[in-house]
Amino acid sequence: MTDSALIAKFAVRQGDDALVLGHRLSEWTSRSPFLEEDLALTNVALDFVGRARMFYQYAATLTGGDANEDTFAYTRDAREFSNLLICELPRGDFAFTICRQYLYDAFALPFMQALMKSSDQQLAAIAAKAEKETKYHVRRDTDWMLRLGDGTEESQGRMQKALDDLWGYTGELFDVDDVDRALIAEGIVPDVSLLRDQWLETVSDTIARANLELPQADWKAAGGRDGIHTESLGFLLAELQSVQRAYPGLKW
Amino acid sequence: MTDELQLYEVFIRSRRGLDHKHVGSLHADDPQQALEYARDVYTRRSEGVSIWVVASRDITASQESDCESFYDPLDDKPYRHASMYQMPEGVDSL
Numbered sequence: 001m002t003d004s005a006l007i008a009k010f011a012v013r014q015g016d017d018a019l020v021l022g023h024r025l026s027e028w029t030s031r032s033p034f035l036e037e038d039l040a041l042t043n044v045a046l047d048f049v050g051r052a053r054m055f056y057q058y059a060a061t062l063t064g065g066d067a068n069e070d071t072f073a074y075t076r077d078a079r080e081f082s083n084l085l086i087c088e089l090p091r092g093d094f095a096f097t098i099c100r101q102y103l104y105d106a107f108a109l110p111f112m113q114a115l116m117k118s119s120d121q122q123l124a125a126i127a128a129k130a131e132k133e134t135k136y137h138v139r140r141d142t143d144w145m146l147r148l149g150d151g152t153e154e155s156q157g158r159m160q161k162a163l164d165d166l167w168g169y170t171g172e173l174f175d176v177d178d179v180d181r182a183l184i185a186e187g188i189v190p191d192v193s194l195l196r197d198q199w200l201e202t203v204s205d206t207i208a209r210a211n212l213e214l215p216q217a218d219w220k221a222a223g224g225r226d227g228i229h230t231e232s233l234g235f236l237l238a239e240l241q242s243v244q245r246a247y248p249g250l251k252w
Numbered sequence: 253m254t255d256e257l258q259l260y261e262v263f264i265r266s267r268r269g270l271d272h273k274h275v276g277s278l279h280a281d282d283p284q285q286a287l288e289y290a291r292d293v294y295t296r297r298s299e300g301v302s303i304w305v306v307a308s309r310d311i312t313a314s315q316e317s318d319c320e321s322f323y324d325p326l327d328d329k330p331y332r333h334a335s336m337y338q339m340p341e342g343v344d345s346l
Contacts, residue, residue: 034257036278040292140288147281 001179003186007120008062009082009179010189012072013225015055016083019073020233021104022048023240024091033094040140044101047133054126074244078233084224086169088233092162095148095155099162102141106202107173107195109134114190123188142206149210160212167215172222173199179225259308260286262293264300272304283307 001009025045032038056069086104091097112134115127148155174196176184183189207214223229243250257279263272275294280286286305295303314322326332 034279036280036289036293039296040289043292043296136291143285143288147285 001182003188004062006179006182007123007188008059010183011055011059011062011123013082015052015059015072016081017087018048018055019052019240020081020083020236021087021101022046022052023236024087024089025097025101027091028097041097044137044140047137051126051130051133054129058122058126070244074241075248078229078237079227081229081233081237082225082227083233084169084172085221085230086166086172088224088230088236089166089169090232092165093158095158096162096165098141098144098148099159100166101137102145102206103166103170103203104173105134105137105141106206107170107192107199109138110195110198111190111192114195118189119187145206145210145212149207149212156211159210163207163212164215164217168217168219169221171217171220172224175222175225177225257281258286260290260305261308261311262286262290263304263306264290264294265302266299267301272302275299277308280305 022045025041025048028038028041029045030038032041052073053069056072059072060067060069086100089096089100092100109131112127112131116124116131118124118127145159148159150156151159174193176191176193180189180192184191204214258281259277260280260283261277262275264275265272278286278289278293280289283305287303290303290305294300330336
């Protein structure tokens with residue numbers, strides 16, 4: 001693959017993570033625990049959808065032809081989506097949503113900071129915008145981790161369960177494949193496998209402060225980057241893409 | 253996390269404003285969370301560059317019934333207003 005094809009693939013992967021996670025967050029609209037949190041979660045969802053657009057638009061520029069942000073979002077099937085599995089898991093209860101968000105954002109912060117140094121100007125610019133948002137997301141997530149973990153017996157139990165259920169999906173955040181290796185070698189993308197120690201340190205600290213226990217998962221999910229997904233992604237896409245599937249090419 | 257969320261009043265200073273203006277209220281568990289929600293609820297369209305939140309219960313407010321003793325005595329003291337003065341030439345606003 002040429003460099004631009006590799007970068008396009010990387011951008012689509014990042015776009016997929018952001019779109020799928022953003023969609024999961026958007027599912028809370030009007031269903032959050034209370035009004036203020038409803039607006040806050042919706043804001044975060046919009047940050048992610050906005051991030052997806054930036055990555056898709058860049059991927060479309062590199063791909064050329066008829067590709068645009070909408071073709072990436074609306075006309076690919078689950079098998080062609082390359083998001084990490086942790087992003088697609090059903091939203092669960094509020095503790096699960098917050099926990100997933102925290103585990104992902106705690107990774108996204110050092111990741112975007114590293115991507116800001118990319119030799120590719122466009123990727124660096126997208127990362128700079130995402131990094132600002134992520135700082136706020138991490139602050140919010142951490143706050144909720146502490147509130148729920150160090151809260152009532154009920155909230156602590158739910159948060160611990162969420163953490164245990166999610167832990168096996170976090171390994172995939174740090175997986176590196178041939179596409180990554182080629183781009184890492186050229187200084188275009190950071191090596192995510194090197195971010196694990198920092199992530200684990202941050203996450204362990206929060207987990208301890210939140211009165212929760214660090215899970216010891218003996219399994220690790222993988223396959224998202226290759227389009228091997230859990231059954232829930234298909235249902236998510238069915239909803240996300242329903243209008244474009246029913247009326248192909250429809251303009252808003 | 254307490255069972256009951258507290259009410260907070262939100263004040264925002266806009267980009268070009270000199271003072272914080274009351275914009276509304278919201279519910280939160282503590283002042284820190286109130287600040288974050290104020291950001292999400294009241295500054296979605298870049299309305300401000302600085303936020304204050306104050307627990308509503310900490311505000312001491314005048315009552316409707318105070319009006320008579322507070323404000324009515326001022327009605328017959330027009331000399332406290334500058335409206336009697338002629339504006340000097342060249343002064344646009346006083």
